[in-house]
Amino acid sequence: MEIWYSLCRLLPAEMLRWDFMRNALLATILMAFLFGLTSTMIVTGRMSFFSDALGHSAFTGIAIGCICGVSAPVWIAVIFALVFAVLFSYVRSKSNQTADTLIGVFSSTAVALGIFIATLNGSSFTKFNKYLIGDILSVTPGEIGALALAFVAVAIFWVIFSNRLTLSAIHPELASSRGFSPALSQGLFTAVIAVVVTLAISWVGLLILNSLLILPAASARNVAKNLRQYHLFSVLFALVAGVGGLIISYYVGASAGAAISLVLAGIFVISFFLRKVRC
Amino acid sequence: MNIGTHGGACGHSCCLRVQDLTVKIGADTILENINLHAHCGEMIALIGPNGAGKSTLLKTILGQQAYEGIISFSVPGSRNRKPKIGYVPQSPAFDPGDSVTVADLFACCMSKRPAFLGQSKTLREKISVCLERVHSENLIDKRVGTLSGGELQRVLLALALEPLPNILILDEPLSGVDVEGMETLMDMLDEIRKTYDLSILMITHDFSMLSRYADQVILLNKQLICQGTPGEVLDSEDFRRVFHRKGGNL
Numbered sequence: 022m023e024i025w026y027s028l029c030r031l032l033p034a035e036m037l038r039w040d041f042m043r044n045a046l047l048a049t050i051l052m053a054f055l056f057g058l059t060s061t062m063i064v065t066g067r068m069s070f071f072s073d074a075l076g077h078s079a080f081t082g083i084a085i086g087c088i089c090g091v092s093a094p095v096w097i098a099v100i101f102a103l104v105f106a107v108l109f110s111y112v113r114s115k116s117n118q119t120a121d122t123l124i125g126v127f128s129s130t131a132v133a134l135g136i137f138i139a140t141l142n143g144s145s146f147t148k149f150n151k152y153l154i155g156d157i158l159s160v161t162p163g164e165i166g167a168l169a170l171a172f173v174a175v176a177i178f179w180v181i182f183s184n185r186l187t188l189s190a191i192h193p194e195l196a197s198s199r200g201f202s203p204a205l206s207q208g209l210f211t212a213v214i215a216v217v218v219t220l221a222i223s224w225v226g227l228l229i230l231n232s233l234l235i236l237p238a239a240s241a242r243n244v245a246k247n248l249r250q251y252h253l254f255s256v257l258f259a260l261v262a263g264v265g266g267l268i269i270s271y272y273v274g275a276s277a278g279a280a281i282s283l284v285l286a287g288i289f290v291i292s293f294f295l296r297k298v299r300c
Numbered sequence: 301m302n303i304g305t306h307g308g309a310c311g312h313s314c315c316l317r318v319q320d321l322t323v324k325i326g327a328d329t330i331l332e333n334i335n336l337h338a339h340c341g342e343m344i345a346l347i348g349p350n351g352a353g354k355s356t357l358l359k360t361i362l363g364q365q366a367y368e369g370i371i372s373f374s375v376p377g378s379r380n381r382k383p384k385i386g387y388v389p390q391s392p393a394f395d396p397g398d399s400v401t402v403a404d405l406f407a408c409c410m411s412k413r414p415a416f417l418g419q420s421k422t423l424r425e426k427i428s429v430c431l432e433r434v435h436s437e438n439l440i441d442k443r444v445g446t447l448s449g450g451e452l453q454r455v456l457l458a459l460a461l462e463p464l465p466n467i468l469i470l471d472e473p474l475s476g477v478d479v480e481g482m483e484t485l486m487d488m489l490d491e492i493r494k495t496y497d498l499s500i501l502m503i504t505h506d507f508s509m510l511s512r513y514a515d516q517v518i519l520l521n522k523q524l525i526c527q528g529t530p531g532e533v534l535d536s537e538d539f540r541r542v543f544h545r546k547g548g549n550l
Binding site for chain 2: 061065179180183184185187188191192194195197198199241242245246247248249250251252
């Protein structure tokens with residue numbers, strides 16, 4: 022962290038005088054890479070609602086962790102999100118209901134369970150507000166370490182699995198015929214989303230988390246001419262919005278997560294008008 | 301269930317043989333007691349009404365469906381080598397918004413290097429060679445979602461030919477292709493089977509192409525109803541009964 026702090030001191034930015042802002046900036050950059058990458062596959066695989074539902078399940082996991090007195094409820098949330106994803110996949114494979122209906126069922130049930138547990142025995146919901154709105158300024162060096170580990174793990178996962186994930190997302194039958202198992206790669210990717218969503222929920226907030234998972238790739242898709250540009254633009258947009266949103270929030274005194282989402286929305290609007298540059 | 305090699309009574313150096321094949325999904329019998337035999341260089345057309353089990357038969361041969369019976373292959377050069385099967389899936393609908401180009405699609409299938417990092421010069425040259433086989437090298441940088449039906453079928457055909465298979469399986473390759481595109485595609489398949497001496501097994505609903513291109517036609521309706529040359533099958537009473545046709549007017 023000292024190296025990072027020294028680097029920050031070299032920058033002529035007034036907001037980087039504060040340690041919490043330096044932490045927030047590093048966390049934002051790491052999250053931008055994580056969200057930028059995972060976003061590409063969520064959008065290509067039409068998993069937008071699913072990732073939203075995973076966010077809701079993560080909240081429930083945190084509520085369970087808190088009620089059980091666990092010191093780090095985020096890890097309970099990761100486990101709960103994984104159980105949620107496995108259950109969802111099982112029910113989807115056995116049911117004739119459409120995926121969006123089942124996502125609605127799971128998502129609303131998870132939120133209801135989360136609120137029920139959080140308010141059990143007349144407890145106040147206030148302490149859970151930070152999971153709804155998020156606060157990137159509260160991120161600690163230890164949490165940044167966890168983010169960095171997640172970043173390395175996701176990068177390795179991406180190098181190994183991105184080809185088969187892409188093929189499974191755009192044409193599952195073709196993927197099967199080439200010997201790729203869509204079930205395996207989708208299952209592992211679901212676990213990746215669960216970890217990313219859960220790690221980020223305290224800093225970004227459940228209410229706007231999904232915008233960070235969808236908007237970078239949705240904007241990149243408007244202008245990218247190939248897979249390379251798609252990934253590049255998605256990460257770049259997440260990075261620009263992350264840093265830009267953090268700066269805006271510092272100077273106007275608003276929520277950083279919301280500012281980042283709004284910058285991303287602005288990028289989407291610009292990319293929408295530029296979409297004809299694609300061949 | 302048994303997949304293996306066979307010498308059998310067949311005098312050809314390579315062939316696919318299906319014996320007493322039955323496929324059940326749950327309580328439903330999808331295919332019953334199917335027997336067929338395909339040689340290298342032969343084009344075999346599978347025809348039948350909707351729900352006849354044609355796609356299931358292809359998936360079974362591809363190894364994606366459990367079955368009872370025997371599917372055996374004989375491959376030139378070795379009796380123990382599993383045959384390579386090239387597969388062109390049915391109605392390959394790609395999202396027009398996807399950022400995946402033809403080169404990306406090939407890279408995902410052919411290379412361990414992540415496709416999102418772009419293609420090396422060697423890989424790109426290899427992809428060009430694959431596309432040249434179907435006269436489509438100009439499509440390499442087009443996004444798959446923007447290809448016409450005929451272009452897409454040619455690209456998927458090129459993909460199925462890499463690595464070069466012993467058997468090429470196509471599930472309704474002519475659907476979504478205009479009349480001109482159909483002739484181009486069938487001429488190309490004809491050229492490919494002669495050049496590479498591979499068996500082609502394809503499902504089609506377009507009977508007008510059969511007489512010109514197919515060596516064998518198999519009429520399927522859960523069971524093998526009839527099998528023979530295009531003339532024999534299309535003029536048969538079975539064909540008229542299954543497709544409710546009064547005469548041989550195709």
